[in-house]
Amino acid sequence: MKQPNIVFIMSDDHAAHAMSCYGSKVNTTPNIDRIASEGIRFDNCFCTNSICSPSRAAILTGKYNHLNGVKSIDEHFDGRQMTFPKLLQEGGYQTAMVGKWHLGHGGNADPTGFDYWNVIVGQGDYYDPTFIEMGQQKQYSGYVTNLITDHCLDWLEKRDERKPFMLMCHHKAPHRPWVPDEKHRHMYADVDIPEPDTFYDDYATRAQAAVEANMRIEDMLESDTKGKPPEGLSLIEEKRWKYQRYMKDYLRCVASIDDNVGRLLDYLESEGLAEDTIVIYTSDQGFFLGDHGWFDKRFMYEESLRMPFVVKYPRSIKPGSVTDAMSLNVDFAQTFLDYAGIAAPSDMQGHSLRTVLEGATPDDWRTAMYYRYWMHLDDHHNVYSHYGIRTRQYKLIYYYAEALGTAGSKDENRPPEWELFDLAKDHYEMNNVYGNPDYAEIAEQLKEELASLQRAVLDEPVEQID
The missing domain is CATH 3.30.1120.10 (Arylsulfatase, C-terminal domain)
Known part of the structure; x- marks a missing residue:
């Protein structure tokens, strides 16, 4: 069977419950929904460590963080270790990494296993960001989500058409601080975003860890809400005000991602590549959208633990499929290798999701x-x-x-x-x-x-x- 192309689109901090294909009550994501409707939606995809760098390292290596060496955001990835892009590269694929890397820069922390890489520096800026392209820094004018997609499309145009390709398109958005583009700057201006059912959680039965966490909506900074609350508000009213400011900018950033997912999908279709390309949309972990009164992630609670994961591949995946099979970010590497017909190293710790993707979940599939x-x-x-x-x-x-x-x-x-x-x-x-x-x-x-x-x-x- 022909080796499929792979387009892996990953955002940063995009919660599944801010996607309409997952039943969002706060927004719509029509282009991400296209992937789900033309393929499969995973309802129980989880990260093994809900924070940016560790999740990215787990995805690249198919290993848990105590083995891949990135247990926290302050630990850089050692690019000398084996990753699935390296194995795809050895197996005849062209590989590219564009966008947010967030695993360190310089020396052994630079991206490896890629024929082309062009990544933003650190967290990156929403406007006029600096990229490092194959070791050389360059600042670009424009909005980061659009620019990342521009670079992806440019690489696709210039690729060697004789080879299959694997493109990792990693968006900065919707990571804090939330800065929308001009197109969506006034989106939701005349509506109130619904509050989640647990917005007023008092953590009464929970561990002290929940009580002491410093991620409550009421503790958000002026830089998060782009200004001070009006004077004279009660504490509850101020919390509600901050929530609206936070969520509207967050969802505006998501809207820009969705537009740019559409650009990539349209390109694949116009070039006759859609039939032979696996397209994935996911995020590096979940995120609290006022759930339990919080923003951010880190906890093992559902909103933080759960990752969106939708996949389409017309040759193998039935359109409109949904699965509740438990999948993990350490599974992704072995899944891609399986589809490429490349053997996975014995020390990878995940499991290929191919049978699940194709509607034949094994009877002995994981339940924990x-x-x-x-x-x-x-x-x-x-x-x-x-x-x-x-x-x-x-x-x-x-x-x-x-x-x-x-x-x-x-x-x-x-x-x-x-x-x-x-x-x-x-x-x-x-x-x-x-x-x-x-x-x-x-x-x-x-x-x-x-x-x-x-x-x-x-x-x-x-x-x-x-």
Whole structure:
């Protein structure tokens, strides 16, 4: 079978519940929806560490962060290790990386395994950003989302048409601070964005980690909301005001991404490439959109853990498919290699999603996943380090709350705590039932399964309390 082309489009901090194909209550994304309607939507795709650099490293290597060396945003990626772009390159593919890299620059941190790379510096700027193209810096005029797409289309135009290609198109948006383009600057001006059901969460039953996290809407800075709230507002009114300002700019940035996804899809169709190209849209993790009163990510709660993941490939994927099979960001590498007919290294830790994509999920497919957030009490968000297990019905989280030498963490321990949620009865994770006698047996079973998953991925547990 002919090796397919691969176009991997990834945004930064785009929550699944801000996509209309996932039932968004706050916006529409018609071009991203095209991928879902012409292919498959994954309803249970999760990241193994909900923060930018670690997720990107997991995607490239197919390995968990304790093995790929990027446990936090302060640890640079060592490009000497094996990645799926290198393997595709060795297998005859042309490879390109355009946009947000966020894994370090210079020396062994520069992108490797790519015939062409052109990446923004660090987080990048929304307007007039500086790119590093094959080691050379250059500033461009314009809006970053449009520019990234421009560079992608330019590379596609100049590629060697005799070879299959793999393009990674990585958008900066909708990462903080949220700056929309001119086209969408006044979008939503005359509407109120609906507040999520958990907007007024008081964390009453949760671990202290939820109470102490510094990511509440009311704590947003003037730079986040582009100005001060009007005088005379109550605390609740000020929170609502900040939420509207935050969400409107966030969704405006998403609208620009959606437009540019459409540009890429239109190009593939106009050039007769759509039939032979796997197109993926995802984000590096989820994001809180006022859920639990928060912005940002990091926690193992659903809105942060869940990744959007929609894929189309006309030759193999039935249009309009939906799956609830549990998939992870460490699966992506092996999936691409499988479709390319290239053997994956034995030390990759994911599983190819090909059978799931083609509607034949194996009977023994995973029913549980392992998560670990390593940064402890970072300077900005103050989230405790933790790990846990999510099954189809339950989630068990252990806040071990230690730095353990992880870069970007404070060496200030906190008392460890457990959280347990029955997702069937408590979809929004508002009621921690750890310590409830009715769930004692389930808690012990989940602890055993958590330990088994840790051993399977070669991670080491921290000493745990009961």
